[in-house]
Amino acid sequence: MNEQRPITIIIIIIIIGAVLLTKLFLIQVVDDSFLKKAESNAIQRVVDHPYRGLVYDRTGKILVYNYPIFDLMVIPREFQVGDTTRFCEIFKISKEYLVETYTAAKKYSSVKPSPLIKQISTTDFARIQDFLIDYPGLFVMTRSVRSYPQQSAANALGYIGEISSNQLEKDSSKYYKQGDYVGLSGIEGYYENELRGVKGVKYKLVNVRGVDKGSFKDGEFDTASVAGKNLVSTIDLELQQYGEMLMAGKRGSVVAIEPKTGEVLAMISAPTYDPNLLTGALFGNNYMELNRDESKPLFNRPIMAMYPPGSIFKIVQSLVGLQMGVLTPNTTYSCNRSLVACHNHPSPVNLFGAIRNSCNPYYHQAYRAMINREVSSNTFKDTELGLNTWRESVLKFGLGSPLGIDMKNEKGGSIPSSVLYDKKYGEGRWKYSTIYSLSIGQGEMLVTPLQMANLAAIFANKGYYYPPHMIKAIDGDPNKIPEEFRTRKDVGVDAHHFDMIQDAMAEAIYGTAARAAIPDITIAGKTGTAQNPQGEDHSVFIAFAPKENPQIAIAVYVENAGWGGRAAASTASLMIEKYIRREVKRLALEEYVLVGKFM
Template identity: 75%
Template sequence: MNNPRPAILVAFIVLIAGVLLTKLFLIQVADDSFLKRAERNAIQRVVDHPYRGLVYDRNDKLLVYNNPVFDLMIIPKEFTVKDTAKFCQLFKIEKEELIDKYQAARKYSWVKPSPLMKAISNAEFARIQDFLIDYPGLFVMTRSVRAYPQASAANALGYIGEISGNQLKADSTRYYRQGDYVGLAGLERYYEDDLRGKKGVKYKMVNVRGIDKGSFKGGEYDTLSLAGKNIQSTIDLELQLYGEKLMAGKRGSVVAIEPKTGEILSMISAPSYDPNILAGSRFGKNYGVLTMDETKPLFNRPIMAMYPPGSIFKVVQSLIGLQEGVLQTNTVFSCNQALVKCHPHPNPTNLFGAIKYSCNPYYHQAYRKMINREVSSNTFKDTQIGLDQWRESVMKFGLGQTLGIDMNNEKGGSIPSSALYNRIYGEGRWKYSTIYSLSIGQGEMLVTPLQMANLAAIFANKGWYYPPHLVKTIDGERANIPEKFRTKVEVGIDAHHFDMVHDAMNEALMGTANRAIIKDIAIAGKTGTAQNPAGADHSVFVAFAPKEDPQIAIAVYVENSGFGGRAAASTASLMIEKYLRGHITRPALEDYVLAGKFLY
């Protein structure tokens, strides 16, 4: 009898072999997942960060460009180092920092790259690049940081920095990743979507030591990065530099606007800082130093500082009174100093004289006439109604609200309402004598320097303005800037009311700001002295020039410098001459401003 056991054994072996061959076929031919896993172990995905768009001034002078830097990346699975002390010496990194970065990278991913050293300069990269081949798991990724050919306009331009965790969570587009740079302030932040460009991706083959062996599949899956759009700002660099020179050693701000367009010619916040110190690897350390500086160089005074407007507000009062018919050009009030203090001038005076001589008692009486209109038999109710109607007229001038400049963190100031006084004093427990300080731009009223410069533009334009902005074109086209900056805003005052106001503002310089007078250039201006309970008053001045065809409107605040006809008017006058003539003809006045001894 034949033994069947060999046949069964053979059949079993054939069956097992068939199963194994079938499985092998599925793995190698039908299922490519194992191939993909193998490829992933040998493929390195490198993000190609785009260059941010460049920023130019209005005359095509470069303000911001890109400086290439390098990030040293680490892949924990592949990284090995035999002599830690030598590694730290070569790469100039502390042992504790190396351990912390390695552990953080492992926590993030065992196989994905994480930054070990950021923003390495060109010189430093040249020094270390030959050592990289000796350390598997290290490679360099190129990116760029901002650089500034002139240490100017820092608060307007802003800065970029590494994106925060909160910003990553808020990124609904999922464009950003940890370690990316993003605009954090100024134009860099507001126009981030235009400036940032579009990322690309490159896939590289690497060997077991992490050495680059060329592109994966000839670059079939690579995508190119697209550089960000270039921006032409409205800033006049020469005027900006000159204004910063004049404001050196002082606290305050200067805002100059081209009235016909709303384009900001100069925006100065003093004191400021060199924008280059917030670029690259120095950002964290230097930012900390700036935030601790008691002079607050990061505080953007033109859009964030709020002060009483002082006597400059008398021009707004005059225009509202004229428009509502409460005042006429020949309306006369006496300079009754029993009502409020004033300085010597012809008495009594009409509205023209009130503007020219900045008469406080005149506006005390004129404002009372505007507020107490006898529209109600109840005195308190009458004052309340009049105040709220007046407030509506004032807010049409862009006060008491943000103007919507192309910067973040703009403050809107404050134009008080009856609701505010009801909260402070109780309903029915306040009247005109409580709020009369508003008549001369004091009290609870607050404005920003930007709003004051915009007022000067409104005066120049005889009743309208374009919202102030810092960008002239994006990618070479004015049509690319936000539409609101191309939309005219009317303030509700008939143009003919401004004729007398222009003449009065021109003559006002002879009495209150004769330092501001420029031979052969007619300036219309108004001084102010903003009260400061914490020290010396702030010097304020607004103006536009030339009077008949305004090319520049300006507001200057110099803190703790007293009367507006000194520090602020002198500074504004020099800025106007610099812009219109291109040079200064009054070196003595320039020396006076540079010295800064305004209270003596």
């Protein structure tokens, strides 16, 4: 019995040893989880942020490029600082900021990097880089912010900023992380997916002090970032800058479109701002200051401001009436000022004369003929049916809803329906006398400057338009822009109706906007004066030129500047001359607009 005991002990030892060896084999060879955990303590995963795509104007001039900045990252567990006061002096931060940021980083993760100081300029980075080795747990991540060499087209181009928590929650692609930058408005926002590029990842070996010891496994697992796609915008920088100069010190909008393509040549929102203010470390402070500005420079007026169209809408009324068969070129009405006020001109007038002289009583009577067509024995019902039929025709002109431009936050204006008046006055309690102000583009009707410029393009094209858009090509390929911007939209009015309309608009220049005439360039246009209950009326003008072969369609709104034949018409005329001739020779008219004494 005693002789067998050593054998039993040996067997037990052999079994235990075999178990231990097997476990060791599994840990070291089969299961690499411990290896990974060990490596993770020495490997630093660094995201390689791609360069954002560049933006050019239609002639190849650079509008937006990237400027390098640096984020100072911290790994809380490794971070050590002896003299806090000296650290804060070197990095130009307060002790409170250091404590707050470090606490937030530690709360997020003690082993993962978090930003300690964001958006350090190249100058400041050059000053601090030699001190980084003294502080374990710190390293620098290179990023880029936008820079605008031309300081122009701020509202159209938009800006980028740090992604919000709400945007992160909605990011189904999981592309973004807290602290990433994203396009927030304008072209930057709409074309975010094209501009942002693809992130890369680099794995680096670091020692216990966080000092970089080179790539992990010679970069076997690294992936390179892919730069964003470059965009060629439709903007003509020279025209854009000229328009911004003309609108300096004023409030309003200028939108110019190439009629045959829908490409936006200029989009001016006045007052504007230097887009470089919304870049870099001072983004937050500058944004708050601009947002508090009573003149609202961040408000993108061309696509967000809504006004009554005024007399400009008479052209739409004329075309709808012609297509309905209610009007003909020879339809004649007297200028009966007991119906609505008007200015002095010959009476009676036919449709051509009504457009040329902008006769309010003519359109009061013509609109009534369109609305009250005696399709019902009930007067109230007849007006309701007529209004809804008329409205369907007007909506085809791109009014009453957003045109779908490639920018965020576009407003659609309003073309009222019977539903609105039923709510306002009660069903069966309104009739033509309630809504006659719509006949001359007033009342509850609202449009945006972009929609008005698009109307000018429709008149130039004799009945069709391409949705206005800001991008001409993506990565050099014009076929990569969204399909909807290459899809023609017809407004449902026969082309031959536009012949007389164009002739009348050309004559109207000499009737109500003589100062807008350009020698040797035939402009077809229409003035308007949009009523403003809060103050002086707004000056409005739309036009296209040359009449024989339209190259530019334009809408100008100058707020609180009165009659459309002055401020708006003069501005539009100068813009047309600048685009077609590339220079302006009517210096007296230019000075008149720059001074801005229109009333």
